[in-house]
Structure formats: structure tokens, C-alpha cells
Amino acid sequence: KQEVTQIPAALSVPEGENLVLNCSFTDSAIYNLQWFRQDPGKGLTSLLLIQSSQREQTSGRLNASLDKSSGRSTLYIAASQPGDSATYLCAVPGGATNKLIFGTGTLLAVQP
Amino acid sequence: DTAVSQTPKYLVTQMGNDKSIKCEQNLGHDTMYWYKQDSKKFLKIMFSYNNKELIINETVPNRFSPKSPDKAHLNLHINSLELGDSAVYFCASSQGTGEWGELFFGEGSRLTVL
Numbered sequence: 191k192q193e194v195t196q197i198p199a200a201l202s203v204p205e206g207e208n209l210v211l212n213c214s215f216t217d218s219a220i221y222n223l224q225w226f227r228q229d230p231g232k233g234l235t236s237l238l239l240i241q242s243s244q245r246e247q248t249s250g251r252l253n254a255s256l257d258k259s260s261g262r263s264t265l266y267i268a269a270s271q272p273g274d275s276a277t278y279l280c281a282v283p284g285g286a287t288n289k290l291i292f293g294t295g296t297l298l299a300v301q302p
Numbered sequence: 303d304t305a306v307s308q309t310p311k312y313l314v315t316q317m318g319n320d321k322s323i324k325c326e327q328n329l330g331h332d333t334m335y336w337y338k339q340d341s342k343k344f345l346k347i348m349f350s351y352n353n354k355e356l357i358i359n360e361t362v363p364n365r366f367s368p369k370s371p372d373k374a375h376l377n378l379h380i381n382s383l384e385l386g387d388s389a390v391y392f393c394a395s396s397q398g399t400g401e402w403g404e405l406f407f408g409e410g411s412r413l414t415v416l
Contacts, residue, residue: 224405226407231409232410233392233394234345234394235407239403239404277343289350289358289360292345294342294343295343
């Protein structure tokens with residue numbers, strides 16, 4: 191059974207810092223991995239989708255890496271801004287129907 | 303234009319009532335989903351439809367009945383509401399038949415059962 195864990199559960203950093211969010215999954219036989227952002231009272235916004243054959247994906251100040259063999263993904267945020275404050279979730283397809291299994295998220299607060 | 307829109311955004315009702323949440327996507331996607339996010343922010347899939355056909359039905363009480371009149375719409379009807387049904391319900395869509403493509407989410411419908 192696929193399980194997804196995110197560490198840390200919460201993170202507070204001063205503006206301008208680079209930071210790393212971690213995602214671990216127990217079953218390495220994944221098709222892809224997605225990182226989402228959720229703002230309070232809002233839905234999820236897809237940030238990056240990494241296919242199983244890829245090692246990383248970049249979008250602006252965001253870089254996501256994938257190491258299937260160790261069951262890990264990291265989301266690197268460069269030069270953090272207060273507008274980056276949100277909950278970040280990772281998700282992988284799992285099970286017979288490949289339904290998405292979500293982590294519990296990392297609540298990020300970037301202090302101005 | 304909102305890609306995935308769901309209504310209502312807030313819903314407050316009494317136990318035992320029946321309520322519906324509607325969802326529409328204008329992305330031309332084949333697959334639509336309903337997710338439930340509980341008070342601990344844990345997100346879990348409930349249903350998935352591909353071209354109006356049910357493809358994922360998690361262990362959800364049969365008081366919950368999804369309906370897809372066409373591939374752009376997926377509604378959720380809930381009978382005999384219970385306190386434990388209080389949550390935020392998210393609609394989402396993706397291209398393709400599985401949750402392998404990029405998912406686009408609606409803004410959520412917060413259901414409070416009193």
C-alpha cells in the first residue's frame with residue numbers, strides 16, 4: 191500500500207531564503223509525482239509534474255527532483271517570497287486504479 | 303474564465319438533509335474527480351469519472367452518489383447528511399483515463415453539517 195509522507199509538517203523562513211521541502215513514498219513503482227500548492231480556503235494548484243523517467247523539473251524559482259529508487263522527491267524554492275506562503279502537497283498514483291495518494295502537506299510561512 | 307468551477311462554495315445544513323454540489327470544467331478533459339479534505343487537511347479521492355463512466359469508487363457510503371450528465375460536468379449528491387460529512391469537497395479534472403495527467407482543482411465546497 192502506497193504511503194506518502196512530507197517533512198517538515200510546517201516551516202517558517204525569512205524572505206529571501208532558499209528552502210527544501212521533502213516528500214517520501216513507500217512504493218517506488220510510480221508513474222509520476224506531482225507537487226501542488228494550496229492557499230487557505232482555495233483549491234490545489236499544480237506546480238510541477240515529474241514523470242518517472244525524469245530526474246527533475248523546473249518552473250521559475252521552483253525545482254522538483256525525483257529519486258524513485260530511494261522513494262524521495264524534493265521541492266526546492268529559491269529566493270523565497272511572502273507570496274510563497276501556502277501548504278505544499280506532493281502526490282503519487284498508487285494502487286490498482288492508480289488513484290492519487292496525497293501527502294499531508296508542508297505548511298510554509300515566509301516572513302517579510 | 304475559471305477552468306474548474308464548483309458551486310456552492312459554502313453549504314451549511316442540518317443533519318438528515320439532502321444536498322448537492324455541482325462541478326463543471328471547461329478544459330475539455332476526459333476525467334473528473336471528487337476529493338474530500340477533512341479537518342486535518344488530509345485529501346482523499348472519493349470518485350473518478352471518465353467520459354461519464356465511473357472508474358474509481360472508493361469506500362464511500364452509498365449516501366454519496368455522483369452523477370455525470372456529460373464529460374464536462376460531475377455533480378455530487380449526498381443523502382441523509384451526517385456530522386462526519388463536514389469537510390471541504392474538491393472537484394478536479396485531468397486529461398486521459400487515470401490520475402496520471404496534471405490535475406486541475408476547483409476552489410472547493412465547504413460543507414458544514416449541524
